[in-house]
Amino acid sequence: MIRQQLARFAALHPETRVDLRITPDAADQRHQLYVQWLNARAAEPDVLQLDIIWTAEFAAAGWLEPLEVLPDADDFFEAAVEANRWRGTLYAVPWFVDTGLIYWRTDLFEGPPSTLDQLRRAALDAMGTGRVRDGLVWQGARYEGLVTVFLEHLVAFGGAILDEHGSVIVDRPPAVRALTFMRNSIGVDGIVPAAALTWQEEQTRFAFQNGQAAFMRNWPYAWALLQDAEQSTVSGRVGVAPFPPADGGVASAALGGAQLAINRSTQEPELARALVEYLTAPEQMLERARVAGQLPARRSLYATPALANALSMPLADVVRALEVTVPRPVTPVYSELSELLQVHLHRALSGQEEPAAALNDAAAEIRALLARAGLEEGPTP
Amino acid sequence: MSASVAGRADARLARLLVAPALVIVFGIALVPIAATVWESLHQRDLRLPWLGTPFIGFGNFGEALADPRFGEAVLHTLVFAAFSVPLELTLGLALALVMHHVVRGRGVARVATLLPWAIPTVVAALVWRFIFETGGGGSGVEWLTSPVAAWAPIIIADVWKTTPFVAVLLLAGLQAIDRELYDAARMDGAGPARQLVTITLPLLAPALVVAAAFRALDALRLFDLPYVMTGGGPGTATEPLSLYAFIALMQRLRVGYGSALSISVFVLTLLVALVSVRVLTRVSPGDHA
Numbered sequence: 261m262i263r264q265q266l267a268r269f270a271a272l273h274p275e276t277r278v279d280l281r282i283t284p285d286a287a288d289q290r291h292q293l294y295v296q297w298l299n300a301r302a303a304e305p306d307v308l309q310l311d312i313i314w315t316a317e318f319a320a321a322g323w324l325e326p327l328e329v330l331p332d333a334d335d336f337f338e339a340a341v342e343a344n345r346w347r348g349t350l351y352a353v354p355w356f357v358d359t360g361l362i363y364w365r366t367d368l369f370e371g372p373p374s375t376l377d378q379l380r381r382a383a384l385d386a387m388g389t390g391r392v393r394d395g396l397v398w399q400g401a402r403y404e405g406l407v408t409v410f411l412e413h414l415v416a417f418g419g420a421i422l423d424e425h426g427s428v429i430v431d432r433p434p435a436v437r438a439l440t441f442m443r444n445s446i447g448v449d450g451i452v453p454a455a456a457l458t459w460q461e462e463q464t465r466f467a468f469q470n471g472q473a474a475f476m477r478n479w480p481y482a483w484a485l486l487q488d489a490e491q492s493t494v495s496g497r498v499g500v501a502p503f504p505p506a507d508g509g510v511a512s513a514a515l516g517g518a519q520l521a522i523n524r525s526t527q528e529p530e531l532a533r534a535l536v537e538y539l540t541a542p543e544q545m546l547e548r549a550r551v552a553g554q555l556p557a558r559r560s561l562y563a564t565p566a567l568a569n570a571l572s573m574p575l576a577d578v579v580r581a582l583e584v585t586v587p588r589p590v591t592p593v594y595s596e597l598s599e600l601l602q603v604h605l606h607r608a609l610s611g612q613e614e615p616a617a618a619l620n621d622a623a624a625e626i627r628a629l630l631a632r633a634g635l636e637e638g639p640t641p
Numbered sequence: 642m643s644a645s646v647a648g649r650a651d652a653r654l655a656r657l658l659v660a661p662a663l664v665i666v667f668g669i670a671l672v673p674i675a676a677t678v679w680e681s682l683h684q685r686d687l688r689l690p691w692l693g694t695p696f697i698g699f700g701n702f703g704e705a706l707a708d709p710r711f712g713e714a715v716l717h718t719l720v721f722a723a724f725s726v727p728l729e730l731t732l733g734l735a736l737a738l739v740m741h742h743v744v745r746g747r748g749v750a751r752v753a754t755l756l757p758w759a760i761p762t763v764v765a766a767l768v769w770r771f772i773f774e775t776g777g778g779g780s781g782v783e784w785l786t787s788p789v790a791a792w793a794p795i796i797i798a799d800v801w802k803t804t805p806f807v808a809v810l811l812l813a814g815l816q817a818i819d820r821e822l823y824d825a826a827r828m829d830g831a832g833p834a835r836q837l838v839t840i841t842l843p844l845l846a847p848a849l850v851v852a853a854a855f856r857a858l859d860a861l862r863l864f865d866l867p868y869v870m871t872g873g874g875p876g877t878a879t880e881p882l883s884l885y886a887f888i889a890l891m892q893r894l895r896v897g898y899g900s901a902l903s904i905s906v907f908v909l910t911l912l913v914a915l916v917s918v919r920v921l922t923r924v925s926p927g928d929h930a
Contacts, residue, residue, distance in 0.1 A: 288892060295687050295894060321690045402874045457786040457875060458774060593688060596893050603710075607876030612788050633689050 261551040269538045276531055281305050287404070291595070298323035298523065306526040307535050310352055310519045312343050312587065313404075313594045318521065319346035320592035325522035325529060326351060327536075335558045339515050343587040351521055353540045354557030356548055358516030359581045360412050361500040363468060363476040363486070368392070372501030372577075376416050376441070379475060379504055383451040386474035395451030397464040398477040402606040405460055407588065407598050408514035409477055410605055412503035413438040415512035415586050421601070422589045426635065430601070431616075431623035434508060439608055439615040441506070446609060457610055469494055477503065479516065483573045484553055500574065502581040515585035517557065546570055555582070593633050600625045674907070680900035687894035694897075701901035710877055711902065714885040718909070721792070721881060722860035725799045729856050730849065732800065733807025738841075740808065741815045751809075758805040766869035769798040773870075785871055788878030795866050795879060803859070807852045814848025815841070846924040854917035861910045882906050 266278040281304075283290045291314060297305070298318060310318065318324050327350045333341060340354035362379070364372050368386050373379035383395025399405035414420065419434030429435070445452040456464070461478055465485065468476035469492040476482070480500075489495040502511040520539060522532045538544065545556035550570035555578065561567045562582075568575045589597060601622050608618035630636050681701050685694040705711040736754060743750045757765070773784040773794040784790050818841065826836050842849075864883040867873055873880030873888075883906055890899030 292891065292894075299687055299690070317688055321688070402872055402876070454783045454786050455774070457783075458871075596688065599888070599892060603877055606874055607878075610786050610788060610875035610878075612876050612878065633686075634692065 261547065265539060265544050265547070269535055272538070273531065273534065276528075278535065283309075287311055294318070298525075301525045303523070303525045303527050306523055306528055306532040308521050308523060309355070310521050312340065312515060312517050312519060313598075315344045315352045315519055315521065316346045316590045317592040317594060319349070319351040323524055324351040325524045325526065325532070327353065327522070327533075332558075335560050337515075337557055337559060337582060337585065339585045339587045340517060340519075340557050343515065343590050344519055344521075345590070346592075352519035353521075353536055355518045355520050355540055356545065356554040357557045357582065357585070358479050358481075358555070359578070359585050360408055360503060360512075360514040360516075361478060361480060361578075361581055362503055363478055363482065364499050364501065365392075365474055365494060365497055366499050367497045368474055372499060373475075373504045376413075376504050376506040380445070380449060380451060383474050384449060387451065392472060392474045394453050394467060394473040395449070396445065396475040396477070397456055397459070397467045397473045398452065399460050399464060400446075400452070400456040400606075400609060401458050401460050402602045403460060404598060404602070406602055406605055408516070410438065410442065410601070411514050411586060411588060412477070412512050413442055416503060416506045416509040417441070418508035418510070421597075422591070426591065426630070428623045428626045428630070430626070431619045435619050436616045437506075439605065439619060443609055443611075443615060447611070457606065480553070480555060480573060480578065487572065500577045500581070502584050511580075511584045513581040513585045515587045517555075591630075591635060593629055593635065596629055597626050600629065677900045677903055677907075680896050681904050683897050685896040686898075687896060697897070701898045702905075704898060705901055705905065710880070710885060711882075711905075713877065714880050714882040715905075715909070717879065718861055718863060718881040718883075721796065721799075721863055722857055724792075725796050725803075725860055726853060726856045728796070728800050729804050729807050730853055732804045733852065734811055734845075734849075736804060736808035737811035737815055740812050751812075754808055755805045757802050758809075760802070762802060762865045763869055765802055766798060766866050769794055769801075769866075770870040786875050788875055791871050791875060791879050795870055798866055798870065799860070799863075803856060807856060810852045810855070811845060811848050814845045818844045847921060850917060850921045850924055854914065854921070857913050857917065858910050861913060862906060882909070 263280060266280060270276060270278050283293055291311070294308060294310075294314070298321070308324075315324070319326075330336070330341075330350065330353065333350075336354050337357055340357055341350070344350055344352040344354065362372065365386075368391065369382055373382055379396070386392050387395050398409045400409070411421070414430075414435055417434040417438040419429070419432060419438055421428070421430045421435075423429050442452075446454055446456070453467075459467075461482070464473075464476050464478055465482045467473045468478075468482075469486050471493045483498075483500070486492045486498050487495045502513045505511045520536045522529065522536060526532050540557070542556070542558055542561055545558055545561060546566055548554045549556055549561075549567055553571065553573075555571075556562075556567065562575065562579050571578075588594065591597060604613065604618040604622035604625075607613040608615045613621070627636075682696060682698060683694050684692060684697050684700065686692060740747075740750055740754060770785070782790060784794050822840050822844075823836055826840060831839065862883050863881040864887065867879045867881060867884055868887070871879045873884050877885075882902065886899055886902035886906060889895050889902050893899070
């Protein structure tokens with residue numbers, strides 16, 4: 261589909277040819293390749309597809325062309341635009357968004373849980389009836405996915421990783437309560453299987469589509485696969501909702517997705533800009549939704565029947581999640597920050613550290629990281 | 642006079658002939674090592690290009706010493722070697738003795754023994770991971786999520802994979818032992834156990850030391866099994882030094898610190914290599930005869 265869109269763009273600009281460069285699927289490898297290109301000041305690719313957590317890093321390194329104010333910035337999801345700013349300047353345009361979702365079984369429950377405690381009790385009840393083995397499955401392996409799961413619990417309890425000044429607050433009481441809840445889900449309540457500590461998205465999807473789990477935390481990609489009766493035993497019996505709030509917090513959904521940015525060393529800044537504008541225009545986003553099931557980053561599209569027809573997901577429920585999306589910390593050292601956090605989260609969940617001690621250690625290491633990077637002042641001036 | 646001229650010409654020719662080999666050794670071994678040492682003395686962080694690449698002496702090594710994750714990674718590496726190498730030597734010796742005494746189907750027995758060694762480590766690791774994952778092996782134990790138990794699958798996979806290598810090395814050693822020694826011992830009334838202790842083991846000592854050295858050097862560079870099977874987890878409970886160096890270099894993109902960690906892997910293996918060469922010269926009968 262991207263090839264067709266590029267061909268149409270090239271037809272509009274007869275003097276150019278647009279090549280598509282395929283990069284590795286694995287985020288780490290793609291990131292590594294980008295760093296090699298950009299660090300060497302390679303002029304190509306002119307336009308880059310960025311993961312939402314990379315924009316600040318590449319912008320701070322001076323590798324991205326600053327973008328003028330988007331004429332229709334209001335149309336994009338605010339959290340996605342904020343994640344693409346660095347020190348007040350916009351460096352990338354949201355292309356499609358990804359959002360954390362709680363998948364629930366419509367044959368087991370009347371409706372989605374409205375609080376985290378309701379979710380916990382509903383999961384226990386479902387297990388009690390013997391209809392499911394696990395109450396809830398989430399991504400607990402030591403990788404980026406674990407941070408998004410933690411982030412949703414964190415916001416549910418009213419916490420955050422960094423505050424608005426960029427200070428580390430992941431060792432505060434709400435964070436300890438959130439991590440304790442996650443740990444108790446495995447060890448005390450037993451609603452989450454211990455094996456989830458080695459699971460990424462696909463293992464949780466397998467558990468849920470086999471009818472083994474009452475709730476699953478996952479991304480929108482799982483929807484179409486769960487509806488495929490060939491491989492899924494729960495097709496037609498699934499609903500989605502945002503992650504429910506606990507005491508002191510709000511409903512949330514971790515924000516992911518892809519952005520388009522312009523290489524600072526490009527020889528063709530005007531054309532690159534035109535290409536970014538073209539690919540992020542409503543028509544192209546709608547086509548992406550229809551063909552690839554990816555969620556547009558423009559809010560106005562969600563009010564149109566065209567999107568409801570293009571997407572197989574229950575749009576109203578998805579919008580409820582999109583309205584409460586939270587970005588991960590916007591900082592040039594995000595990847596390393598995340599890696600430090602992952603280690604301590606995983607130690608706490610596997611019983612090697614107490615939640616409070618784990619978060620204290622993680623916070624101390626993240627503060628040292630920000631100090632080494634010269635970023636203690638905070639990401640926004 | 643003419644002889645010495647000829648000698649000098651020979652020497653020149655010899656140097657010329659050796660030169661390509663030296664260039665290759667220099668280019669392949671020494672240049673990358675020197676480059677890594679050079680990087681390890683600088684701060685270079687690809688994610689933080691605004692910090693530049695200042696020379697910081699042994700700063701990266703100082704950071705490593707103060708980094709608990711580094712100390713734990715060293716410990717993990719040593720503990721892994723301490724468990725896996727003796728197991729591989731013992732089982733490898735047993736396997737070699739069996740192969741040595743197999744009369745019929747010798748070729749088949751050897752090929753069958755060598756099979757695990759022929760399988761790429763990553764493939765074997767994926768299979769072992771699958772076996773131990775999610776209530777693994779029908780045992781109901783969550784092997785990979787317990788900080789201590791997670792070592793068992795890694796050590797088992799390593800022993801399974803490399804015991805054949807040890808066995809073949811020792812088999813070669815066994816075949817070099819003069820059969821007449823056993824005949825003489827039998828005539829003097831020595832049983833199989835006595836023969837093993839007084840003839841086989843002493844004469845096999847050089848081969849055992851070589852096998853132990855090879856295995857220890859490999860074990861200290863442990864990377865692929867935990868990378869595939871546990872990702873170094875839970876937490877960092879099964880993270881060996883090479884994996885931590887990889888994470889520092891390839892994920893954090895900290896070229897300086899990652900290089901310092903790589904150097905420490907190099908130093909650790911070099912030390913063990915030197916010790917084993919020492920031991921080898923002591924146990925080799927030929928050198929002192």
